[in-house]
Amino acid sequence: QKEVEQNSGPLSVPEGAIASLNCTYSDRGSQSFFWYRQYSGKSPELIMFIYSNGDKEDGRFTAQLNKASQYVSLLIRDSQPSDSATYLCAVKRGNNRLAFGKGNQVVVIP
Amino acid sequence: DAGVIQSPRHEVTEMGQEVTLRCKPISGHDYLFWYRQTMMRGLELLIYFNNNVPIDDSGMPEDRFSAKMPNASFSTLKIQPSEPRDSAVYFCASSLPRDGGGTDTQYFGPGTRLTVL
Numbered sequence: 001q002k003e004v005e006q007n008s009g010p011l012s013v014p015e016g017a018i019a020s021l022n023c024t025y026s027d028r029g030s031q032s033f034f035w036y037r038q039y040s041g042k043s044p045e046l047i048m049f050i051y052s053n054g055d056k057e058d059g060r061f062t063a064q065l066n067k068a069s070q071y072v073s074l075l076i077r078d079s080q081p082s083d084s085a086t087y088l089c090a091v092k093r094g095n096n097r098l099a100f101g102k103g104n105q106v107v108v109i110p
Numbered sequence: 111d112a113g114v115i116q117s118p119r120h121e122v123t124e125m126g127q128e129v130t131l132r133c134k135p136i137s138g139h140d141y142l143f144w145y146r147q148t149m150m151r152g153l154e155l156l157i158y159f160n161n162n163v164p165i166d167d168s169g170m171p172e173d174r175f176s177a178k179m180p181n182a183s184f185s186t187l188k189i190q191p192s193e194p195r196d197s198a199v200y201f202c203a204s205s206l207p208r209d210g211g212g213t214d215t216q217y218f219g220p221g222t223r224l225t226v227l
Contacts, residue, residue, distance in 0.1 A: 043218040043221050046216075096158075096214070
């Protein structure tokens, strides 16, 4: 089982719609969870981190964490063309390193 | 803060040559990470340091790869000799753990795009 799995293929959403991204992780002891955005040819940049079960909102972004189900998600409301990028889920391991998923590509269609 | 600084941004070299990539972490961060990213394999952790000491180098692909961190503000990743399959984008990242007053977030540098001909 992979440490962090992002199984969905490319996601196409109309401008103004909600984009929903999901991620599962294998280490039940994980404590910190991250979503990064990576534009083509650029480095990953942090969108949000979340530590506790429940929802965390920041502008148009909402991260949701369910530790019992070992599941973390990201919602992007009112999607904009500038949101078109690859989104990486990352989970902190006990040794202070992050395990990254392969990423999900999001394409927002004007 | 200037963020994580990497140099060079682009490197083109010939097979067999030595390549040295450089990184300056964010001041105050005590963890430094080197990653490699390719389309096929995604983002791979090569090695990381805590307080300038290498903690885990299990991701270093071969003995041709070596990394050093002589002080808190500088690290190098060296490939000698380089091979075409080493072509990738190499990222450096730094972080400050939650138990150190940070957020565990890793902040990435702009990367070095390496092409080995």
